[in-house]
Amino acid sequence: MKPVKEIPLVLLTIFTQAAIGLSLWATFFLYSYPDGIYLFTPVIPGVALVILTVGLISSVFHLGHPLGGIRSMGNLKFSWLSKEILAFGVYGVMLVTDLVLQLNGVSSLPIQVLVCLCGSVALYTSSRIYRNAGYPALNNFIPLLSFVGTSVLLGLGLLNMGFLGFFVMSTEVSAVLGQTLFWTLIIFTVIHFLIPVYWLTGNRVMRTTSVNHFRSILFWTRGLLSIWAIGLFIFSNQNPTLYIFWLIFIGEVTGRVLFFNHMAHASENIGKSFV
Amino acid sequence: MKQLGFHFNAKKCLGCFTCAMACKNMYHQPTAVTWRKLYNLDDPIYPYAFRGFYSLACNHCETPACLRACPVGAYAKRDTDGVVIHDQNKCIGCGNCIRSCPFGAPQYNEELKKAEKCSFCWQRLDQNLEPACVLSCPVNAIEIIDVSTNNMEPTQAPPGIQFPEGFPESKELNPSIRFTLPKTPDLLCSGPFSTKIAKAKKDNS
Numbered sequence: 001m002k003p004v005k006e007i008p009l010v011l012l013t014i015f016t017q018a019a020i021g022l023s024l025w026a027t028f029f030l031y032s033y034p035d036g037i038y039l040f041t042p043v044i045p046g047v048a049l050v051i052l053t054v055g056l057i058s059s060v061f062h063l064g065h066p067l068g069g070i071r072s073m074g075n076l077k078f079s080w081l082s083k084e085i086l087a088f089g090v091y092g093v094m095l096v097t098d099l100v101l102q103l104n105g106v107s108s109l110p111i112q113v114l115v116c117l118c119g120s121v122a123l124y125t126s127s128r129i130y131r132n133a134g135y136p137a138l139n140n141f142i143p144l145l146s147f148v149g150t151s152v153l154l155g156l157g158l159l160n161m162g163f164l165g166f167f168v169m170s171t172e173v174s175a176v177l178g179q180t181l182f183w184t185l186i187i188f189t190v191i192h193f194l195i196p197v198y199w200l201t202g203n204r205v206m207r208t209t210s211v212n213h214f215r216s217i218l219f220w221t222r223g224l225l226s227i228w229a230i231g232l233f234i235f236s237n238q239n240p241t242l243y244i245f246w247l248i249f250i251g252e253v254t255g256r257v258l259f260f261n262h263m264a265h266a267s268e269n270i271g272k273s274f275v
Numbered sequence: 276m277k278q279l280g281f282h283f284n285a286k287k288c289l290g291c292f293t294c295a296m297a298c299k300n301m302y303h304q305p306t307a308v309t310w311r312k313l314y315n316l317d318d319p320i321y322p323y324a325f326r327g328f329y330s331l332a333c334n335h336c337e338t339p340a341c342l343r344a345c346p347v348g349a350y351a352k353r354d355t356d357g358v359v360i361h362d363q364n365k366c367i368g369c370g371n372c373i374r375s376c377p378f379g380a381p382q383y384n385e386e387l388k389k390a391e392k393c394s395f396c397w398q399r400l401d402q403n404l405e406p407a408c409v410l411s412c413p414v415n416a417i418e419i420i421d422v423s424t425n426n427m428e429p430t431q432a433p434p435g436i437q438f439p440e441g442f443p444e445s446k447e448l449n450p451s452i453r454f455t456l457p458k459t460p461d462l463l464c465s466g467p468f469s470t471k472i473a474k475a476k477k478d479n480s
Binding site for chain 2 (some may be wrong): 062063064065066068069071072073074075078079080081084085129130132133134135136178265267268269270271272273274
């Protein structure tokens with residue numbers, strides 16, 4: 001097995017998307033079921049902020065010259081990478097604002113909606129970095145779909161954990177959250193297996209990417225972990241909150257390693273027929 | 276506005292790698308970094324015993340993917356001639372340009388931990404000298420053209436093709452390169468050789 005590349009980017013995308021997913025789902029459930037959730041409310045922006053920070057710090061190690069990262073917003077006009085850094089900066093500031101307000105006993109719906117919007121914009125800009133002509137298999141909707149899937153699954157998984165008692169749900173809300181996670185897991189597991197099939201219908205580079213995926217143990221590991229998590233939902237008599245979260249987390253990390261390591265680049269096929 | 280580019284004549288190219296070696300000799304890149312590469316054309320494109328090649332470096336595109344991808348503005352496109360240059364002093368080695376370019380032009384220098392690519396020998400251009408690859412080619416298979424007017428005379432050669440088979444068709448980038456395709460070789464059982472072969476067989480029998 002060849003060495004795994006781009007580990008800092010794997011951690012960046014996983015942790016930042018987990019933070020965004022947590023913000024989105026927490027806001028949804030808190031306002032959809034206000035009487036069903038008992039929560040020390042600063043926990044949500046606080047945990048999201050910690051996870052976001054871990055992700056952003058990880059990304060610095062991806063740079064050949066990390067100290068130069070300070071200048072990374074130098075091409076906002078064209079570069080999605082510059083826009084991503086700005087977007088995550090704004091999202092982070094909104095999380096800090098929400099956290100400070102919550103710690104002072106103020107729960108502001110407009111602020112929390114802004115947090116969700118900023119997180120969504122950051123997610124979109126992050127996905128646009130990887131949508132480029134260099135990787136034909138990713139020069140479409142797939143990066144956004146992959147990132148949305150990670151965000152949704154990890155956000156739900158984190159809520160399902162309950163944060164060691166800081167986040168307590170009624171039976172009704174727990175059931176709704178569990179069902180949402182169950183069906184989301186099924187949908188994105190199906191998508192995981194369908195995407196390489198979609199690539200088989202494309203040009204040579206896309207077909208090469210598809211074959212790389214089907215031949216990769218990471219691809220099958222990711223799929224099996226998701227199926228295992230689904231099985232726990234169906235067959236377990238207990239509420240398997242912690243196990244499911246770690247299965248989903250390891251599955252998403254595996255999938256993201258696959259994303260960064262098994263995509264065929266267009267330049268690898270120069271001189272060969274692209275049909 | 277002038278836009279310099281390369282015209283690569285695959286009909287002339289011998290696959291001798293002199294262009295790639297000249298570039299290496301000029302800039303002394305590390306072993307793993309090759310600014311100009313020779314690509315052997317695969318059988319579906321050129322199915323003959325004689326091999327066909329594409330010699331490719333940076334295509335100095337009209338809308339460069341590298342320039343749009345770089346977060347620190349390390350790439351710039353010269354107004355005078357459209358050459359895309361990379362300022363290594365600004366580069367932070369994020370690799371986004373490397374991911375974004377479908378032609379594989381920017382490459383990662385592990386020693387410097389920065390990206391780098393073909394510079395069109397702009398320092399030589401400014402002194403009215405040819406790039407190292409153009410100067411060194413023994414059969415003049417690489418030449419500089421102005422793709423903004425595509426100044427090849429119709430009587431000299433067929434018009435250059437921008438996206439031949441085996442070259443990524445990224446029209447949105449508009450690469451400044453034109454190709455003359457390799458010629459289909461004469462088959463020995465037809466054409467001017469056939470009568471000589473028939474006569475030789477007759478003389479021997």
